[in-house]
Amino acid sequence: MFDYEKYLRLEMFPHIWCPGCGDGIVMKSLLRAIDRVGLQKDEICMVSGIGCSSRLTGYVDFNTLHTTHGRPLAFATGVKLAKPSLNVIVITGDGDALAIGGNHFIHACRRNIDLTVLLFNNATYGMTGGQLAPTTPTGKVASTARQGSIDPPFDACKLAIAAGATYVARGTSYHSQQLDRLIEGGIKHKGFALIEILENCNTYYGRPNKVSLLELLQWEKDNTVNVKAAERMTPEQLQGKIITGVLHQADRPEYVAMYEEHIARAQAKARAAA
Amino acid sequence: MSTQTKSRQVKLLQGNEACAEAAIAAGCRFFAGYPISPSSEIAEHLSVRLPQVGGRFIQMEDEIAAMGAILGAAMTGAKVMTATSGPGYSLKQENIGYAVMAEIPCVIVDVMRGGPSTGLPTSPAQSDVMQARWGTHGDHPAVALAPASVREVYDETIRAFNIAERFRMPVTLLVDEIIAHMRERVELPNKGEITLWERPRPTVPPDQYLPFGDTPTGVPPMANFGEGYRYHVTGLYHDPHGLPKDSPEVVDNVIRRLMRKVELGAPDILKHEEVLLDDAALGIVAYGSSARSAKAAIRLARARGIKVGLLRPLTIWPFIEGPVADLSKQVRHIIVPEMNLGQLVLEVERVVRGRCPVHRVNRVTGEPIPPDEILAKIEELA
Numbered sequence: 001m002f003d004y005e006k007y008l009r010l011e012m013f014p015h016i017w018c019p020g021c022g023d024g025i026v027m028k029s030l031l032r033a034i035d036r037v038g039l040q041k042d043e044i045c046m047v048s049g050i051g052c053s054s055r056l057t058g059y060v061d062f063n064t065l066h067t068t069h070g071r072p073l074a075f076a077t078g079v080k081l082a083k084p085s086l087n088v089i090v091i092t093g094d095g096d097a098l099a100i101g102g103n104h105f106i107h108a109c110r111r112n113i114d115l116t117v118l119l120f121n122n123a124t125y126g127m128t129g130g131q132l133a134p135t136t137p138t139g140k141v142a143s144t145a146r147q148g149s150i151d152p153p154f155d156a157c158k159l160a161i162a163a164g165a166t167y168v169a170r171g172t173s174y175h176s177q178q179l180d181r182l183i184e185g186g187i188k189h190k191g192f193a194l195i196e197i198l199e200n201c202n203t204y205y206g207r208p209n210k211v212s213l214l215e216l217l218q219w220e221k222d223n224t225v226n227v228k229a230a231e232r233m234t235p236e237q238l239q240g241k242i243i244t245g246v247l248h249q250a251d252r253p254e255y256v257a258m259y260e261e262h263i264a265r266a267q268a269k270a271r272a273a274a
Numbered sequence: 275m276s277t278q279t280k281s282r283q284v285k286l287l288q289g290n291e292a293c294a295e296a297a298i299a300a301g302c303r304f305f306a307g308y309p310i311s312p313s314s315e316i317a318e319h320l321s322v323r324l325p326q327v328g329g330r331f332i333q334m335e336d337e338i339a340a341m342g343a344i345l346g347a348a349m350t351g352a353k354v355m356t357a358t359s360g361p362g363y364s365l366k367q368e369n370i371g372y373a374v375m376a377e378i379p380c381v382i383v384d385v386m387r388g389g390p391s392t393g394l395p396t397s398p399a400q401s402d403v404m405q406a407r408w409g410t411h412g413d414h415p416a417v418a419l420a421p422a423s424v425r426e427v428y429d430e431t432i433r434a435f436n437i438a439e440r441f442r443m444p445v446t447l448l449v450d451e452i453i454a455h456m457r458e459r460v461e462l463p464n465k466g467e468i469t470l471w472e473r474p475r476p477t478v479p480p481d482q483y484l485p486f487g488d489t490p491t492g493v494p495p496m497a498n499f500g501e502g503y504r505y506h507v508t509g510l511y512h513d514p515h516g517l518p519k520d521s522p523e524v525v526d527n528v529i530r531r532l533m534r535k536v537e538l539g540a541p542d543i544l545k546h547e548e549v550l551l552d553d554a555a556l557g558i559v560a561y562g563s564s565a566r567s568a569k570a571a572i573r574l575a576r577a578r579g580i581k582v583g584l585l586r587p588l589t590i591w592p593f594i595e596g597p598v599a600d601l602s603k604q605v606r607h608i609i610v611p612e613m614n615l616g617q618l619v620l621e622v623e624r625v626v627r628g629r630c631p632v633h634r635v636n637r638v639t640g641e642p643i644p645p646d647e648i649l650a651k652i653e654e655l656a
Contacts, residue, residue: 009506012517042502047346058506058518063499065349066508066518067342068372074339078346078354079499081330082304086350086500104342107335259330266325 007031007041012059016052018126020213022173022199023053026120029176030089031060033183045086047076049096052127052201053120056091070101073108076115084256087187088114094121094135098154102134109163109192113255116186116193119156122201130204141208160194161248167193168248173200174220175244185246191254198224198242283462289427289454290315290357293383293447294323296431297355299468302381303329304352306343308336308362311395312451313385316357337365341382345369348378349507351498353435357383360402361392363409363446370444371410372509374532377442377486377494379473381434384446385454386613388640397640398451400562403617406446407591413529415536417543418446418591420561424458430588433545436471441539442493443532448590450613452563452642476503487514488527492535536592545588546597550576554583556655557605559598559622561587564611564643571648580656593621602626607655611635611643 008031017023034044044062048054050069057064063086067075072090080088097105097119108115124142125131132142132149135156139148160168167189171179179197186193200206200216211219227245230238287295294316297305305324307317317333324331330347334340337358344354358366363384373380386402388394402409406418417437421430431447438445476483476495485505487494494514497503506516511528513519536543550572551557560568565586575582585601587594598621602608607630610619616634623632635651637643 009517041504042500045349045499058508061504063349063504064506065346065499066506066510067345068368068509071338071342071369074334074342075346077332077334077339078304078306078343078348079350080346081332081343082347082352082354083350083500103335104339107339263325263328263330266322267328270326 002032002035004028004031007034007061009059009061015059016055018203020200020202021052022122023056023120025173025176026053026118026179026197026199027056027059029179030118030183032180033187036180036184037187039087039187043085043087044089045079046089046091047072047079048091049093049101051093051096051125053093054091054096070096070099071104072096073101073104073115073117077108077113080113080115081256081259084260088116089187090115090117092117092119094119094123094156095125095133098134098156098159106159106163109160109165109194111255112164112166112191112252114190114192116183116189117195118183119194119196120199121156121196122199122205124201124205126201126204130201130208143208156196157194157247164192164252165194165248166191166250166252167246169194169246170196170198170242170244172198172220172224172244174217175224178226178244182246189249191252281464285460285462286457287424287460288315288457289424289449290385291319292424292428292460293357293431293449294319295462296428297381297435298323298327299465300353300432300435301470302353302355302435303327304344304347304354305329305356306332306334306340306347307356308334308340308358310337310359310362312387312454313357313359313383316383337362338369341366341369344380345373345376345378348380349499353379353439355381355383357385359385359387360389360405363402363405367409371412371414373444374410374414375509376507377496379438379442380444381431381438382444382446384448386448386450388638394640396451398563398642399613399638399640400450400564401614401617401638402448403590403614406448413533415443415533416446416591417441417443417536417589418448419588420448420590421453421588422562422565422586423453424456425460426588427453428460428462432468432470436469437543439473440471440493440542441535442473442496443536448562450562480504484514485516486512486528488531492531492538540592543589543592544594546594547586547588548597549584549586551583551585551601551604553581554605556580556582556607556609556652557601558582558584558609558611558648559587559601559618560584560611561590561618564613567643567645568611568648570645571652574645574649575652575656580652582652590618593625595625598622598625602629605630607631607633609633609635609648609651609655611648613637613643
């Protein structure tokens with residue numbers, strides 16, 4: 001039995017997440033991944049924005065920074081650049097990272113700064129009551145799109161790959177063992193790592209769209225295909241499926257390491273001039 | 275351009291350069307910024323200087339990100355700064371509120387230009403005085419300093435860091451474009467002449483540490499991330515451990531303590547200059563480059579036998595209530611020249627409480643206030 005309690009602030013429980021929410025499943029997966037990598041609690045800085053998933057940082061016993069809406073990547077960039085020895089893990093939601101924080105998201109990818117980002121994608125704004133998100137599938141109902149959304153949704157992984165992220169993976173809250181490995185790979189990766197996690201908000205996405213928690217979890221199972229299995233499938237078989245697993249991995253200089261070299265060059269030049 | 279005179283360095287410096295050099299002298303080792311006139315020279319200068327001293331400079335994707343990045347860096351123990359102008363200062367306001375709530379030391383330089391909106395990007399103004407006080411939402415304390423010369427930019431930048439660190443809060447350096455872009459001969463203080471204040475540090479082991487507990491000064495000690503003191507930092511109301519709590523008692527304690535630490539710290543924060551006030555029958559209250567115009571007007575008026583003096587706040591927020599109240603008991607009239615349509619004058623009027631008339635001299639055209647305009651008002655009232 002995995003000892004979750006050694007990583008938790010037990011005085012913070014019970015948590016605020018609704019029964020059936022995917023956030024707790026992902027949090028447990030994250031703690032197992034941290035344990036497998038063998039990180040010490042003092043070496044971890046966990047930074048989050050605003051939203052249901054971003055409340056995670058209050059529950060875990062690390063150096064935790066619960067910031068403003070959409071801005072965790074900006075804060076995390078400051079933490080990592082100022083103190084590279086910290087392992088910086090960012091907890092963000094789909095609204096946090098892709099709407100209000102979209103600019104920070106693409107630029108953190110571009111810099112390839114060594115952050116591990118868990119993007120909890122529940123396709124809605126849960127904390128504020130189920131408004132339309134940049135990830136809500138077209139046609140689905142939200143409290144601000146009662147007749148169904150006409151907006152096309154973002155694909156966070158494609159966006160990250162295009163912007164320059166060097167580790168891009170997608171998992172689901174249904175496939176929690178796979179998720180452990182994806183997060184572990186992201187933490188070990190030197191560079192910007194995105195793990196998008198498809199999860200459910202049965203309260204504010206499921207209810208208005210008349211789908212139950214079980215149906216939402218079943219959807220995560222039935223509509224996703226592992227990237228390796230997908231290689232053997234025809235385009236017809238992949239129609240409407242979402243690919244999971246490590247979608248992209250690249251080797252590119254990491255920002256903080258480059259900055260350390262920049263400092264060394266600047267100091268050598270200053271010494272030579274003196 | 276630098277030479278050694280006695281032991282002090284003498285330089286011809288621009289206000290923005292003086293700000294950047296003072297930041298280094300104050301121990302700033304992290305700057306995040308975004309290009310904006312008329313503050314960009316601060317970022318440009320620090321992009322060269324910070325790596326030389328082992329510090330870090332990063333140009334972020336926007337003003338909001340720059341503010342967020344310095345707060346993240348400050349949590350690891352770095353002294354941090356960002357620089358901007360009116361529009362960027364507006365964008366930073368939400369994260370400035372976060373710094374107030376989470377008690378993160380940081381310095382924000384606002385080189386004031388004409389507004390509202392894009393306004394006058396390269397012309398001077400003093401129109402962010404109230405933004406510096408009330409720019410972020412909610413009740414909160416604010417500290418803002420307003421230098422009036424290049425040397426003063428240097429000194430007040432160091433003071434901004436000192437106040438930010440000692441009181442664990444954001445401090446704004448309100449510079450107007452004239453002071454920022456002006457070049458003056460500056461005699462820089464030696465390292466030994468500079469007094470630095472550091473953030474209060476925990477003296478107890480981690481299991482007894484209260485990152486947001488009350489203390490006699492109202493300022494809790496600050497542990498840096500990665501030192502073994504693991505704790506939670508949030509913009510939500512929080513208990514002394516930093517964990518989110520919204521009971522009326524917790525909320526009341528937090529907001530009142532945030533206000534109290536600045537009230538108790540006022541002797542360390544407030545600063546003003548008095549010029550020729552001893553025999554004055556007329557008083558001018560002015561700051562920044564308007565105070566320079568006021569000094570010129572006072573010279574001209576005194577030459578004509580008019581007894582007029584200057585009270586110049588270097589600390590704009592909190593307001594120098596005592597000296598202004600005293601002035602209102604001494605003089606017949608108070609004149610407040612500002613490069614806005616009347617902002618700090620509202621504070622002067624509040625404190626004067628009708629004891630004497632308060633007159634305005636305002637310019638919002640992107641030009642400095644000519645001494646003649648102030649002189650005309652002096653002569654009218656003499």
